[in-house]
Amino acid sequence: MTFLDSAVWGGKFCSDGWRHSPARQPVTEPATGDRLGTVGAATAEDVDRAAARAAEAQRAWAATSPQRRAAVLRRAGELFTEHAAEIEDWLVREAGSVRSKAGFETGLAIGECFECAALPAHPQGEVLTSEDARWSLARRRPAGVVGVIAPFNFPLVLGLRSVAPALALGNAVLLKPDPRTAVSGGVVVARIFEEAGLPAGVLHLLPGDGAVGRAVVEAPEVRVVSFTGSTPVGRAIGERAGRLLKRAHLELGGNNALVVLPGADVARAASAGAFGSYLHQGQICMTTGRHLVHESLVDEYTAALAAKADALRVGDPAREDVALGPLIDRGQLERVHGIVTDSVAAGAKIAAGGEIDGAGYRATVLTGLTTDMPAWREEIFGPVAPVVSFSTAEEAARIVNDSEYGLSVGILGDVGTAMRLADRIDSGKVHINEQTVSDEPNAPFGGVKASGTGSRFGGPAANVEAFTETQWLTVRPDIADYPF
Structure with a gap:
């Protein structure tokens, strides 16, 4: 059996293990129209169930030691390296990538995992001055559950660049890949982290249509939405997230x-x-x-x-x-x-x-x-x-x-x-003295105007800002005196 053998994922999605689904989503080769397999299509109810489970699993994952979380990310990078040829084959057949582009994308995925392996040891806050006799700290804590909605064009890396830092920083993730690239943009990621030792319930793969995407955005447990795709869809997600008082990181179109x-x-x-x-x-x-x-x-x-x-x-x-x-x-x-x-x-x-x-x-x-x-x-x-x-x-x-x-x-x-x-x-x-297409895992990535909400991907500063919340914490040696 190969790493991405369809016996593992055929007719299934991954949410606390690989689950059979009565609804099937075809995996099609755009060059020929041939069917390469089927994945299980999730429903809005599946998203709700996954979000609740992710919120439960996230607390234990956030309490896991930084070294343990870093080890999972490093192992993920090693697995991408070990299975690069098979992953590239899927990028060629399912996404229509030429071989050099598929190799470039897989290389970016490897770099993303190794770069994010350093995030658990990154400083998680700062000591503030205070007028009172106390310690005053601003500390970064995981946002909780992160919803990631990824596109078809670079399906692997454009999902992974949110999944990897979110996991490294102690979050749980709901991943919805584009229906046209559910294997190279979804199954690959789920299998890698499954084999890397990520605990069950922390990462959920939820292939599906727009209704599944809406359910990911609207699930109460999801506190941050990371979307890469078209500007019209990004506007709709941003509006919905704003109404629900959720942060939305939007990497959108460009001309x-x-x-x-x-x-x-x-x-x-x-x-x-x-x-x-x-x-x-x-x-x-x-x-x-x-x-x-x-x-x-x-x-x-x-x-x-x-x-x-x-x-x-x-x-x-x-x-x-x-x-x-x-x-x-x-x-x-x-x-x-x-x-x-x-x-x-x-x-x-x-x-x-x-x-x-x-x-x-x-x-x-x-x-x-x-x-x-x-x-x-x-x-x-x-x-x-x-x-x-x-x-x-x-x-x-x-x-x-x-x-x-x-x-x-x-x-x-x-x-x-x-x-x-x-x-x-x-x-x-x-x-x-370069053309416009360039990306590195350690560099900030994002656009202005209709291209998105700024640099929310790449490098420790952007990733920590994107996938954590700031908490103010004060500490006194004794209970303070109050006039009441």
Whole structure:
């Protein structure tokens, strides 16, 4: 039996052990439409039961020694390493990842676990001054039960980056993966922590539809909701959490800009731009969705980018050596093509691609755009690179900021000019002489404006802030005297 053998999870979800469910959710390969298996679909009642059990188990887990919690996280990292090949196979087949992207994602998962293994030993508060004769402390305590709702594009790491720190800091977790990636975004995580020695009841895997997500948000025991996904869904979750007086950490969409400054090396810039726009078929919140190129380089850059796009093969990454795999489903494929065709109808020109290719989409370059066209203004979530020109740094800053999103920006060229430009840009992340897609477990991650509620992931400061509550504690040597 393999680590992810369907005999363990087929027709089941994990909540205090693997439970059979009368409702089944298909696991489908987007490249072929083949069924890879089924998982058990949870219900709202299952969520309520899991939340109550998680609240019970959380207190014992929070009281577990820091060394013991750290050991579970370290062992999880080791298990990801031991079973990397099998996990990557699932990312390729279920999520449509090309092999290099699957390896990158699994590597991030390993790093996340080892990074979070240090959190139990992280300082848990501070000593405050006081006007009274007492000790005054601000201490961090686990929030309690954390609800994690994860997306399909990087299903493993975008769930794990909340699950791992929440567990390390003494919380229990309800994990709801995207229905399209319930194995690589859910079963993998549950199996890893099961084998790593996490006590029963602390982590619950609850695959399901939107009703299950709503139940996770609304369960009274859930005090923090961590959601990664689209801006419209994030707004709805934020509104619901606000009404219930719960914290919601929202990492949402992006329409990220890559700025190519005058004098930049065009060949290297086009390579960076192609990577930023076409990695994982453009299905990344950090994807380069807008290319701003100085007017002195725009023609050369567009030609170089189009040449790279034309050379990228589309196909089934489980069976072919391809650069682009399938889009996650037919609906997303048609949405991407619709945005391209609508923009062309409005006057844009196709320099490369612009075609459906089986279950995938050809790497596309668009020129002749205005900034009000859908391919420029919308988050496409597909392999489309719109290019416009600018003449001054002031104009570039204005165009970059003229977006509802503010997640990631790349600036290529002279570092001094890039630093001055970075100071004028509204974005959660800025990368100089890099494209827009970048992530490390120890670095703060998040966006501004419609891209989310700021950096709530990555690094000890962000993780402690995200998944703990602050308690004021005072201590006197004797009972104080009072005038009553």
